[in-house]
Amino acid sequence: MSKNVAVVGGGAAGFFAAITCKQQCPKASVIILEKSDKVLAKVKVSGGGRCNVTTSVTDISALITNYPRGGKRLRKCFSQFGPSDTVKWFAAGGVRLKTEPDGRMFPVTDSSQTIIDCLMGEVHRLGIIIRKQATVSRIILNENEFELNCGNAGLVRADRVIITAGGSPKTDAYRWLEELGHTIESPVSSLFTFNMPDEDITALMGVVADPVSVRIQGTKLQSGGPLLITHWGMSGPAILKLSAFGARILNGMDYAFRVQVNWLNDLTEEHVRLMVEAHRTAHPEKQVGNGNPTKLPSRLWLFLVAKAGISETSRWSDIQGRPMNRLINVLVNDAYAAKGKTTFKEEFVTCGGVSLEDVNLETMESRVCRGLYFAGEVLDVDGITGGFNFQAAWTTGFIGGRACAASLSE
Numbered sequence: 001m002s003k004n005v006a007v008v009g010g011g012a013a014g015f016f017a018a019i020t021c022k023q024q025c026p027k028a029s030v031i032i033l034e035k036s037d038k039v040l041a042k043v044k045v046s047g048g049g050r051c052n053v054t055t056s057v058t059d060i061s062a063l064i065t066n067y068p069r070g071g072k073r074l075r076k077c078f079s080q081f082g083p084s085d086t087v088k089w090f091a092a093g094g095v096r097l098k099t100e101p102d103g104r105m106f107p108v109t110d111s112s113q114t115i116i117d118c119l120m121g122e123v124h125r126l127g128i129i130i131r132k133q134a135t136v137s138r139i140i141l142n143e144n145e146f147e148l149n150c151g152n153a154g155l156v157r158a159d160r161v162i163i164t165a166g167g168s169p170k171t172d173a174y175r176w177l178e179e180l181g182h183t184i185e186s187p188v189s190s191l192f193t194f195n196m197p198d199e200d201i202t203a204l205m206g207v208v209a210d211p212v213s214v215r216i217q218g219t220k221l222q223s224g225g226p227l228l229i230t231h232w233g234m235s236g237p238a239i240l241k242l243s244a245f246g247a248r249i250l251n252g253m254d255y256a257f258r259v260q261v262n263w264l265n266d267l268t269e270e271h272v273r274l275m276v277e278a279h280r281t282a283h284p285e286k287q288v289g290n291g292n293p294t295k296l297p298s299r300l301w302l303f304l305v306a307k308a309g310i311s312e313t314s315r316w317s318d319i320q321g322r323p324m325n326r327l328i329n330v331l332v333n334d335a336y337a338a339k340g341k342t343t344f345k346e347e348f349v350t351c352g353g354v355s356l357e358d359v360n361l362e363t364m365e366s367r368v369c370r371g372l373y374f375a376g377e378v379l380d381v382d383g384i385t386g387g388f389n390f391q392a393a394w395t396t397g398f399i400g401g402r403a404c405a406a407s408l409s410e
């Protein structure tokens with residue numbers, strides 16, 4: 001008799017788990033239950049519509065450092081199905097990926113639809129059923145069979161269940177998984193941008209400084225890379241990384257904190273002083289506004305000069321003593337008040353979810369509920385931007401789907 005597998009959630013992890021399971025156990029009847037009327041919705045909008053599928057970081061030790069939570073625990077999983085396996089998997093489905101200079105990998109078409117078409121094509125080819133508007137609100141284990149309550153969409157019975165319901169910063173979203181006996185690491189947002197409603201720097205929206213180093217005052221949190229000034233505050237990889245590694249700490253601070261910026265990245269105060277003094281000596285008659293000794297964009301330079309209380313028409317020969325100290329301080333020790341966070345148009349993920357303690361990471365099977373598997377963001381795993389979150393979804397989806405198929409053949 002054919003066995004039934006229910007996959008809860010039609011996102012990246014759900015599709016990958018369903019496809020892998022069906023490929024490895026063709027006799028199984030596999031259904032994807034999706035609560036909304038769209039599947040792969042996040043894949044569609046991901047990477048600004050281009051879908052940052054994975055990363056070129058293939059060394060496992062380097063790869064796991066990009067996961068503020070769960071990376072170390074997934075080390076073995078990544079060695080079973082890592083970024084190069086993702087590249088091969090999509091290539092076998094006719095999708096070529098390209099690598100950008102920062103290591104992010106996208107389809108050569110620069111369209112997330114290519115990834116959706118590939119996954120959808122495989123689902124249709126294998127005869128996997130998709131049922132939309134089916135919200136699983138409760139799962140009951142009766143003897144060896146699961147009963148999935150899908151509200152108006154009825155009851156679904158399955159021999160195995162793979163939960164790929166994604167993340168949510170709301171604790172209530174995990175209640176049905178808690179009811180099955182799982183521990184939920186309290187969910188909070190990760191990968192967000194900083195709101196700075198009281199800071200004038202927002203007038204420079206669109207300006208990028210690259211690289212800068214940033215830290216959160218009063219904590220050990222620090223990161224570096226490009227920083228984008230937005231009309232609401234600060235964004236860009238340096239800020240997103242800080243938000244990811246600091247997800248819990250910043251939540252504990254109610255998202256009110258001070259961001260310290262060294263606009264010249266790793267240059268020390270002494271180094272900057274020598275650089276600026278040398279410029280001053282070489283160009284005494286030049287106006288400070290026109291003579292930018294740094295590689296910072298000129299709009300940002302003018303803003304920082306004004307912030308240091310220096311007129312842009314002052315001559316370099318007039319800048320010494322206190323004005324010089326203020327200028328150097330603003331270049332390497334600048335600070336801004338953040339109040340609140342925004343996820344507008346950004347890649348955002350959930351920190352927290354089903355505790356990895358409750359999951360056998362060799363198979364993704366629940367340790368508290370046999371026959372039930374987990375994959376994707378529903379787990380307490382999250383990465384920084386750069387294709388690391390989809391990679392975790394492909395990796396755990398593949399391992400969960402494969403182990404589920406193997407258990408059916410036993």
Ligand SMILES: Cc1cc2nc3c(=O)[nH]c(=O)nc-3n(C[C@H](O)[C@H](O)[C@H](O)COP(=O)(O)OP(=O)(O)OC[C@H]3O[C@@H](n4cnc5c(N)ncnc54)[C@H](O)[C@@H]3O)c2cc1C
Pocket residue numbers: 008009010011012013014033034035036038039040041042043045046047048051052053054134135136137164165166167345346347348349375376377378386387388389390391393
């Ligand atoms: C705007 C945006 C852009 C992103 N861009 C990138 C990127 O370029 N690269 C990258 O690596 N990561 C990116 N991410 C993160 C990445 O999209 C997620 O980490 C990834 O989609 C997680 O996949 P998943 O299948 O676990 O969860 P999801 O994609 O969230 O899928 C879960 C699915 O389950 C459904 N569901 C939830 N609860 C139930 C239920 N009870 N019953 C039935 N169905 C349910 C949901 O409706 C959803 O369709 C981005 C995220 C966002 C928000």
